[in-house]
Structure formats: C-alpha cells, structure tokens
Amino acid sequence: MLFNSPEFAIFFLIIFFAYWSLRKRLTPQNHLLLVASYVFYGWWDVRFLFLIVLTTVIDYCAALLIDRGALTVRQRVSASTFLIVCALLFVVPQWQALWLTREGLAYSLHVDWSMLFDNPFGWKVLGATLTAIALGNAVYPFVRNLSEGALRKLIVTASIVANLTILGFFKYFNFFADSFAELYVRILGVQPDWVTLNIVLPVGISFYTFQTMSYTIDVYRRDMKATDRLSEFATYLAFFPQLVAGPIERGAHLLPQFQRPRHWPSREQIREGVWLIFWGLFKKLVIADNMATIVNRSFEPFDSLSSTVAPTDGLTLLVALYAFALQIYCDFSGYSDIARGTGKLLGFDIMVNFRLPYFATSPSSFWRRWHISLSTWLRDYLYIPLGGNRGSPWMTYRNLTLTMVLGGLWHGAAWNFALWGLYHGLLLSVYRALNLRTERGAYRWWTLGAMGLLMFHFTCIGWLLFRAQNVETIGIFLESIILHPVASGQTFSDLKDILFYGWFLLLFQVIQERTNDLNPMRRWHWFWRLNVWLYILMSLWTLSSAGGQEFIYFAF
DSSP states (O other), rough: OOOSSHHHHHHHHHHHHHHHHTTTOOOHHHHHHHHHHHHHHTOOGGHHHHHHHHHHHHHHHHHHHHHHSOOOOOHHHHHHHHHHHHHHHHTTSOOGEEEEETTTTTTEEEHHHHTTTTHHHHHHHHHHHHHHHHHHHHHHHHHHTSHHHHHHHHHHHHOOOOOOHHHHHHHHHHHHHHHHHHHHHHHHOOOOOOOOOOOOOOTTTHHHHHHHHHHHHHHTSSOOOOOOOOHHHHHHHHHHGTTTTOOOOOOOHHHHTTSSOOOOOOHHHHHHHHHHHHHIIIIIIIIHHHHHHHHHHHHHHHHOOOOTTTOOOOHHHHHHHHHHHHHHHHHHHHHHHHHHHHHHHHTOOOOOOOSSSSSSSSSHHHTTTTTTHHHHHIIIIIIIHHHHTSSOOOHHHHHHHHHHHHHHHHOOOSHHHHHHHHHHHHHHHHHHHTTTTOOOTTOHHHHHHHHHHHHHHHHHHHHHHHHHHSHHHHHHHHHHHHHHOOOOOHHHHHHHHHHHHHHHHHHHHHHHHHHHOOOGGGGHHHHHHHHHHHHHHHHHHTTTTTOOOOGGGGGG
C-alpha cells in the first residue's frame, strides 16, 4: 500500500476516525494501530509479517531479560502465544486461495478450500516455531541462573546476532551466492553444482531491524527501561507511518508515546500534519516521479551494458545526475514528510529526517542533514563503539570509512553501495584532515556559497555511484562529463524540465534555510499561505506523474 495511492487515502481515513473514536482508551487505540500496521504491511505480502512478529518477540523478551533479569510467566505465555497465533495467521494459510469478484456494486468472496491450507512450507514454519518456543522455555532456567553481567552480555549478543542473521539472509544471501557462483565460473570455468535460492527482499526490513536493535542496545546501556507490554512494543516496531522507509525511530523517543494518553490534535498540529502530507505528496508526485523520467532515460542504456559502449554527451549525463539528486531527495524526504504528517494527525511526534541537505557545505554537515535517523544510528551504534575520534587521526579516518562502507551496504547488497559508502567515508576523512571550517560565520557568504556548490557536486558524484547498476556505467558517466562536456537538444530539454518542476522547491527551501525554520508559513499572512496551497494543489492535480511509482527506499 503506497502513500501516493487511493487505497492508502481510504485506509488512513478509516483508521483516523476509528482511532479518535477510541480516545481516552489507550489500550484499544494501540491495538487498533497494531492491526492497522499489520494490514498496511501485509498489503505487499502477508507472509513477511511473520518476520516482524519474530523480531518483535525476540527483542521484547531480550530487553526484559537484560533489564529485569527474568521474564514473568505471563510475559512468556503472551510472547509464545503471539508468535504461534501469528504463524497460524500469516504463514500457514495460502491467502491467494481467497479472492473477490464484483457484480455491479456487490462483492462476493470466494474460497478454494483445497488450496487454503495446502502449504507444506507454512506448516514447517509453524513446526519450527513450536520447536523454538519449546527450546527457549527449556533453556530459560539455565539462562536465568547466570550472573547479571553474563546474562546481560549473552542476551544482547543473542539479540544482535538474531536480528543481523534475519537481515543478512533476506538481504544479502542472493548477493553472496551470485558473487560466489561468478567467481567459481571465472576460476574453474564451470557452473557450480548447487541450487541458488531466489530470496525475496521484504519491504522495509532494514528500517525495522535497525529500529528494534537500537531499542535492545539502549536497554542494555541503561538509557531506557524495557516495556512490560508486548502490544506496546509491537505497535512501536510496526507503526505504519514510518514502518517501511523510516525514520528509524529510537525507543526512548517513540515508545513512550504509545504509553501515555493521546489527545485530539490541536489546530496547529492538524494544520502542520495536513501541510506535511501534501508537501510530501508534492515532492513525490510532482518532482520525484517526473525526474524519474529523465533519470531512467539517461541511465537505462547503461544499466545492462558492456564496457564497449561509447561515451555520450557529457552535459546531458551531468543534468541527469542533477535530476537524480532531485529525485532521490524529493522521493525519500517526501515519504518522511508524509510519515510525520500522518503521525501528527494521530497524535505522535515523528523525528525530522531531512534538514535541507543540499545546503550543506561539508560532508559532516551533509550527514547531519540527510537521513538523520540513519546517520545518527551509525554514529551511536557503530562509529563511537569502534572508537570514534578518541584515537589517532588515522584510527579516526579508519572508523569513519568503515562506518560509511557498512552504511552503504545497509542500503543494499551490491558493490555500488559499498563504493558509495567508501566514497563518503573518504570524503569525510579528507575534509577532517584538512580541518576545513564550514560553519556560518567562518567565511563570507559567497565563500560559503562556493563551498556549498562544491559539496553539492561531490554529493552528485556519490549519487552516480549509488544509482549506477555496474562499474562500467560509473566510468562512462565520469569520462563523458570530464572529457566530453558537450550539450545537445536533450540537455536543454532536461534542464528545462528540472527548472519547471523544481523551481518552487528551490525557492521554498531557500526561505527555509534563510529563516532557519522548516515551517516558515506559520508566520506568513493568510494571503501568501493561500497562494502556496493553491500552487501545491493545482500542481498535484495537473503535474503529477501518472503510474503511482513506488518510493525508492522501499527497496532498502
């Protein structure tokens, strides 16, 4: 279910009115949000809901063991029951055996009973679930008798290993299997005699895995207490506005919001929530999806190429990089805006994930502005534990580079993502080694402007590494841009489209940067606010790209 689809609009309106009809009843509200979140995620593939449930149960129990040193009988029973029931609901049945037919205004439900429960794999998963529960309960008394320090270290390690194993299997198995097969063919000249599984990547698995890992680690660090209620933790982990593409919320920020009563949003919250939703839709439908036309046309000839493809017009490819920079920013920040807006309408505060990143004047400034939830996650749970900047300069550069390479691989199992992470790690290290001061007040405005323009082009080079499907594409783009900087009619046509669709975003973000306010309209006269709203609504009506494309970060 996409944020930019009619199905989501209907879904959200139903949830919104049902949710607020339960106000002052905290537990029913949380249960409704949990069911809604599972319906939202199961819209893609209901089977993958079991992965979220499995992760939920693992880290719910792990956090309680770390924090309290024990689980009550009720907690163990509720966790086991939840896991079994969800296996029976999400994995055992073959839901494609149910389908709807429409006759006029009437719908009819049809069931193929012979197919519904004819699912050997689902029954095996249920059997494995029952076995794991039995083993866990059998081992529990021995684990419970460990010393506090040993218990805490064992459980947090087990939680991290379990989460990374699930993430690694679904996200990286195909990559390593295919790489091994290719290497085997090159060395021995024969195809390996084994079956390569075609593992489907569950939507948003990287986001909710990092979110639940941060919760367990924070409990281990005593930065927060573990929650007693499984339903609260399950809802926190599966909260549908930010489930599949972030932000990666910390437990200390979002989880307490499920534990206290929510009141009907104020007029200001409603106004800001509605604005964020439409501003995010404008970014996605009007800008990102129209930029995708330029990007796909420019990159497509190179996506499955051989190294014999000749360079082409360099300035056309440079403009395509500008278009991709605009596309990925508006696509991802648009999703985050819609997530924040829907959250506000439900009484939740979701963190800001983007803060005008293309106004950055240095790599460190860029990462304080771009995908803030991931960059702070990598800083707190990877860079600092590696040693941060506490050692020698070379150790700091190593920590920066390793953190960014792993951050690149977080995006996907492909060499271009590793190169993208390595590139940004080296860029951070070079700026740090040169000790360049890029904060406001360090230079005059035109010098900072030049440094910002330079950083933007460094970022665009990074986007080339990110978008390219193979190393040859990177080489052809760079060779064409540097050695063949010529333009064609297509160059000016694409540049005109970028300016046509992106001018308002640029103007509005200049105002945001100059006022240091992401919501400057609240201070404006009603006449100017009205004109902005008219422009956004008319643009959505007339300029939205057809097709309802998925958000880019759904692939991660």
